[in-house]
Amino acid sequence: MPKAKETVLEIDLGALTHNFNYLKSKLQPSTKFLAVVKAFAYGSDSVEVAKHLQTLDVDYFAVAYASEGVVLRDAGITRPILVLHPLPTSFETIIERCLEPSLYNAKVLKEFIATAEAHNQSNYPVHIKFNTGLNRLGFWENDVDYIVSKLQETKSVIVKSIFSHLAASEDKNEVSFSNKQIESFKSTAKAFENKIGYKPWLHLCNTSGVINYPDAHLDLVRCGIGLYGFGNSAKEDESLRPVARLKSVISQIHKIEKDETVGYNRAYKSKGFEKTATIPIGHADGISRIYGNGNGFVFINGKKAPIIGNVCMDMVMVNITNIDCKEGDEVVVFDSGYKASDLAESAQTISYEILTAISQRVKRIIIAD
Numbered sequence: 001m002p003k004a005k006e007t008v009l010e011i012d013l014g015a016l017t018h019n020f021n022y023l024k025s026k027l028q029p030s031t032k033f034l035a036v037v038k039a040f041a042y043g044s045d046s047v048e049v050a051k052h053l054q055t056l057d058v059d060y061f062a063v064a065y066a067s068e069g070v071v072l073r074d075a076g077i078t079r080p081i082l083v084l085h086p087l088p089t090s091f092e093t094i095i096e097r098c099l100e101p102s103l104y105n106a107k108v109l110k111e112f113i114a115t116a117e118a119h120n121q122s123n124y125p126v127h128i129k130f131n132t133g134l135n136r137l138g139f140w141e142n143d144v145d146y147i148v149s150k151l152q153e154t155k156s157v158i159v160k161s162i163f164s165h166l167a168a169s170e171d172k173n174e175v176s177f178s179n180k181q182i183e184s185f186k187s188t189a190k191a192f193e194n195k196i197g198y199k200p201w202l203h204l205c206n207t208s209g210v211i212n213y214p215d216a217h218l219d220l221v222r223c224g225i226g227l228y229g230f231g232n233s234a235k236e237d238e239s240l241r242p243v244a245r246l247k248s249v250i251s252q253i254h255k256i257e258k259d260e261t262v263g264y265n266r267a268y269k270s271k272g273f274e275k276t277a278t279i280p281i282g283h284a285d286g287i288s289r290i291y292g293n294g295n296g297f298v299f300i301n302g303k304k305a306p307i308i309g310n311v312c313m314d315m316v317m318v319n320i321t322n323i324d325c326k327e328g329d330e331v332v333v334f335d336s337g338y339k340a341s342d343l344a345e346s347a348q349t350i351s352y353e354i355l356t357a358i359s360q361r362v363k364r365i366i367i368a369d
């Protein structure tokens with residue numbers, strides 16, 4: 001890789017292939033793979049990621065909102081796309097762009113059927129979401145009769161799958177709760193199949209579900225974070241490769257005397273003669289203010305440089321007093337050595353948040369497989 005000369009997010013498609021194959025290796029050959037590419041493919045680049053996954057024979061994609069699916073359709077993604085959290089304002093778009101909605105309550109079920117009928121659809125694929133304990137989105141098991149009665153009044157839609165979502169699949173202390181969710185989902189699915197008279201696909205597992213609940217993979221799994229290189233455990237992280245690497249550059253170096261201050265509100269005060277470097281990445285790029293005042297650091301020529309003072313909108317200043325470096329040198333925020341999950345830990349958050357916070361201002365560089 002050439003060294004970064006500006007702030008860039010490198011997206012390593014080879015790592016994506018590796019992670020896809022690793023997750024696939026945990027599945028039965030008949031289990032289908034849905035790749036979750038919501039939120040710009042976890043802050044990377046949904047179009048490039050989806051295009052690459054399409055060449056790897058992924059079966060399905062999922063996004064959170066219809067607008068994210070439209071971006072994929074515009075880019076030529078032809079595989080089915082499940083919209084996990086559609087709102088009625090997007091139902092027309094969903095049908096126009098051949099996206100497949102998750103229907104999670106009576107209001108969206110009725111309104112989607114009405115839109116499908118108004119557009120003369122027959123057997124339009126939909127997915128019914130059940131709540132089994134996350135208490136976020138979904139029908140309850142005792143809604144089955146109602147759902148089936150609504151579905152039997154129309155020919156406009158057909159249920160391609162029924163699904164639920166685990167609340168704590170990564171948490172070893174919640175195994176009994178997760179097992180209860182799995183049992184509850186299976187019993188709901190059985191009731192649904194008996195009433196409706198056909199067998200939709202069943203799915204329940206996200207990345208940690210795939211890893212921790214091999215008996216619950218069912219017909220399809222929905223993987224997000226694992227594809228991007230994180231398995232929610234140190235052990236799994238060893239088998240996965242981070243797809244995104246965030247790099248920048250030193251734009252200016254300052255030499256300051258004892259008791260001089262750095263940055264807004266004079267939040268950092270020098271303890272002696274010190275050297276600082278200014279880096280063109282700030283909270284508008286996804287480096288939260290929480291990383292200021294020594295909570296976060298970057299790597300310069302392999303050495304840790306703590307962020308000093310407050311994180312600005314467009315830049316951070318770091319302490320390079322003991323680092324041999326010059327203006328124009330590369331800066332690593334996270335990569336495959338110091339990972340996004342490590343950076344997350346220093347702010348008591350998780351890799352998901354760090355990755356998805358990288359703003360669209362940061363240039364994406366695609367590294368071919």
Ligand SMILES: *Cc1c(COP(=O)(O)O)cnc(C)c1O
Nearest residue numbers: 036165206207222223224225226
């Ligand atoms: C985001 C999401 C996933 C993916 O979860 P990961 O932990 O990233 O694998 C799966 N299913 C649903 C319903 C989601 O919202």
